[in-house]
Amino acid sequence: xxxxxxxxxxxxxxxxxxxxxxxxxxxxxxxxxxxxxxxxxxxxxxxxxxxxxxxxxxxxxxxxxxxxxxxxxxxxxxxxxxxxxxxxxxxxxxxxxxxxxxxxxxxx
Amino acid sequence: xxxxxxxxxxxxxxxxxxxxxxxxxxxxxxxxxxxxxxxxxxxxxxxxxxxxxxxxxxxxxxxxxxxxxxxxxxxxxxxxxxxxxxxxxxxxxxxxxxxxxxxxxxxx
Amino acid sequence: xxxxxxxxxxxxxxxxxxxxxxxxxxxxxxxxxxxxxxxxxxxxxxxxxxxxxxxxxxxxxxxxxxxxxxxxxxxxxxxxxxxxxxxxxxxxxxxxxxxxxxxxxxxx
Numbered sequence: 001x002x003x004x005x006x007x008x009x010x011x012x013x014x015x016x017x018x019x020x021x022x023x024x025x026x027x028x029x030x031x032x033x034x035x036x037x038x039x040x041x042x043x044x045x046x047x048x049x050x051x052x053x054x055x056x057x058x059x060x061x062x063x064x065x066x067x068x069x070x071x072x073x074x075x076x077x078x079x080x081x082x083x084x085x086x087x088x089x090x091x092x093x094x095x096x097x098x099x100x101x102x103x104x105x106x107x108x
Numbered sequence: 109x110x111x112x113x114x115x116x117x118x119x120x121x122x123x124x125x126x127x128x129x130x131x132x133x134x135x136x137x138x139x140x141x142x143x144x145x146x147x148x149x150x151x152x153x154x155x156x157x158x159x160x161x162x163x164x165x166x167x168x169x170x171x172x173x174x175x176x177x178x179x180x181x182x183x184x185x186x187x188x189x190x191x192x193x194x195x196x197x198x199x200x201x202x203x204x205x206x207x208x209x210x211x212x213x214x215x216x
Numbered sequence: 217x218x219x220x221x222x223x224x225x226x227x228x229x230x231x232x233x234x235x236x237x238x239x240x241x242x243x244x245x246x247x248x249x250x251x252x253x254x255x256x257x258x259x260x261x262x263x264x265x266x267x268x269x270x271x272x273x274x275x276x277x278x279x280x281x282x283x284x285x286x287x288x289x290x291x292x293x294x295x296x297x298x299x300x301x302x303x304x305x306x307x308x309x310x311x312x313x314x315x316x317x318x319x320x321x322x323x324x
Contacts, residue, residue: 084305089192197300
């Protein structure tokens with residue numbers, strides 16, 4: 001399986017739970033890991049710094065388009081950060097678990 | 109050096125410390141970073157959400173098999189998540205520090 | 217845009233804020249995410265474990281050399297960890313937002 005770690009951020013744990021549950025329920029991600037972060041970025045010409053929550057979705061390259069579309073449809077932000085890093089090694093047992101969890105495509 | 113960021117998760121800081129110390133002591137990782145996360149996944153047909161602890165090991169591609177084997181042998185889970193992301197840029201000084209810390213193979 | 221997630225660690229949120237603001241102000245990163253971690257590593261022959269703060273900078277491959285140089289010039293450590301992971305997928309809207317934030321080079 002060509003695996004990816006997909007990331008997005010939201011502003012609260014409640015918002016994060018909505019995205020995490022949807023992705024796992026629809027078998028678009030095998031698991032989702034959520035953590036507290038502080039984000040610094042440029043907003044309307046000034047430097048802003050806000051607490052946020054980051055999500056890491058473990059999925060396959062084949063499912064990335066469907067996961068991205070689902071995140072966009074459910075996301076509270078107008079332009080959410082959605083990006084993916086490539087997995088280049090994984091234990092065989094974990095890979096088998098991932099395949100069992102998300103197979104090769106979204107639930108019908 | 110062909111560097112990797114290797115990830116696994118456990119359920120407590122004590123469990124994390126066992127894996128982190130073993131990897132550094134055996135020179136299978138130059139450093140290990142541990143953080144609190146909340147994990148959502150499918151378990152026996154239902155969606156589960158549990159606090160976990162994620163570890164990021166900085167190592168070389170050459171050492172990945174030995175690190176994976178060590179993590180499996182010490183890990184409290186039956187099927188732990190063990191996967192790696194590729195490092196494509198690093199400062200020369202940091203790379204030298206990594207080589208000094210883990211050389212090219214595990215301690216004899 | 218050839219995107220990267222660049223990481224470094226410092227020992228406090230105040231130190232993190234200096235690096236995060238400088239990178240965004242100089243348009244060397246579109247955003248910076250900061251989180252609390254615990255680091256384990258070898259120090260003067262012994263295994264050390266210290267609380268740290270990790271930063272993830274979202275930038276372009278073209279800007280990596282300038283970001284690395286800036287982080288080195290401002291970093292409180294003698295040999296900081298500075299490394300980058302490759303982004304292989306991103307939403308078109310997020311990529312456009314990144315290009316708007318950091319264009320193709322540092323602010324003149």
